[in-house]
Amino acid sequence: MKKLKNLLFVLCMTLCMCVFTACSNTDTDTYKNYVQGVLDTNFKGVYDDYMKLTNAAETEAAEIYESNITAVMNDFLSSGLITDPTEEESERLHQFAIALLNKADYKVKDVEKKDGTYYVNVEIRPYIFYETLQDKLLTKYSELSEKYQDVDIDAMSNEEYASYVAEYNEATFALMDEVLNLNEYGEPVTVACKIIVSEDYYEISSSDYETIYSTMYVPID
Numbered sequence: 045m046k047k048l049k050n051l052l053f054v055l056c057m058t059l060c061m062c063v064f065t066a067c068s069n070t071d072t073d074t075y076k077n078y079v080q081g082v083l084d085t086n087f088k089g090v091y092d093d094y095m096k097l098t099n100a101a102e103t104e105a106a107e108i109y110e111s112n113i114t115a116v117m118n119d120f121l122s123s124g125l126i127t128d129p130t131e132e133e134s135e136r137l138h139q140f141a142i143a144l145l146n147k148a149d150y151k152v153k154d155v156e157k158k159d160g161t162y163y164v165n166v167e168i169r170p171y172i173f174y175e176t177l178q179d180k181l182l183t184k185y186s187e188l189s190e191k192y193q194d195v196d197i198d199a200m201s202n203e204e205y206a207s208y209v210a211e212y213n214e215a216t217f218a219l220m221d222e223v224l225n226l227n228e229y230g231e232p233v234t235v236a237c238k239i240i241v242s243e244d245y246y247e248i249s250s251s252d253y254e255t256i257y258s259t260m261y262v263p264i265d
Contacts, residue, residue, distance in 0.1 A: 072155040072162065075239050075246070079164040080152045082248060083256075086112055087148035116141035125181070125216050127209050133217075140220055147171045148260050149229060156236070163236040164248075170230035170262045177223045178264055184215050233259050 074097065081093030091105035117137050120126045126137055149169040156163045188211065200208060235256055238249040 072157075075162055075164050076152055076155050078239075078246070079166060079237055079248065083148070083150055083152070083166070085109060087145050087150075087260075089142070089145075112145060113138065113141045116144055120216075120220075126213055129213065130210075133213055136217060140217070140224070143224060144173070147173070147224070147227075150256075150260070153234070162239040162241070164239060166235045166237055166256065167232050168235060168256070168259045169232050170259055172228040172230060172262045173223055174264045175262065176226065176228065177219060180219045180223060181216065184219060185212075188212060188215065230262060235259055 077093050078097050081091075081095075081097055084090040084092075085094045085105050085108055089106075089109040091100075091102055091109075094100060094105055095102060117134075120137060121129070126133065129137060149171065151167045153165040153167055156165065192208070197205070197208070235252065237252045237256070240247050240249055
């Protein structure tokens with residue numbers, strides 16, 4: 045149904061971080077490389093360390109990365125910020141998602157052993173994006189709503205409606221790019237990733253995955 049964009053919206057990083065397992069090894073450098081590989085696969089699309097430690101094929105690693113790209117895209121589509129995208133707009137959103145993931149700023153630091161458990165410390169600079177974007181879009185959408193306040197959207201022809209949607213989408217894309225290029229980050233935060241070791245495999249605690257994501261991108265309050 046044709047309708048004006050809502051002025052209130054919610055954006056959240058609904059990314060997918062799969063539980064990766066690798067052959068058990070008590071070498072702390074291996075744990076460090078493993079965490080590096082997990083993060084690089086998810087955020088940067090760089091798979092070398094991950095493939096070496098898990099024996100995964102490049103296609104498997106690529107699927108993990110692509111799933112995160114899709115999650116970012118779906119975030120903007122489900123929130124209504126991008127509506128009925130054309131093929132060109134879909135590709136533009138795809139490239140934006142890659143750029144947003146690439147903004148993830150992390151450094152895999154030292155490995156600590158506490159009470160017999162290994163932790164890999166990851167220093168993260170939280171990327172400030174969503175709240176800034178929301179503020180700018182609320183202002184822009186208010187302007188556009190005033191422009192169309194006396195227009196019967198349902199009475200528009202298909203061509204008129206396509207033009208209307210394109211105007212909103214272009215305004216959204218422009219502000220997405222603007223905020224992306226601000227490169228605003230918060231103060232570094234260290235997340236200790238627990239390495240769960242079994243007889244044959246090790247992996248990162250699933251709760252630590254959630255902490256990494258909630259730290260990497262500052263959510264809307």
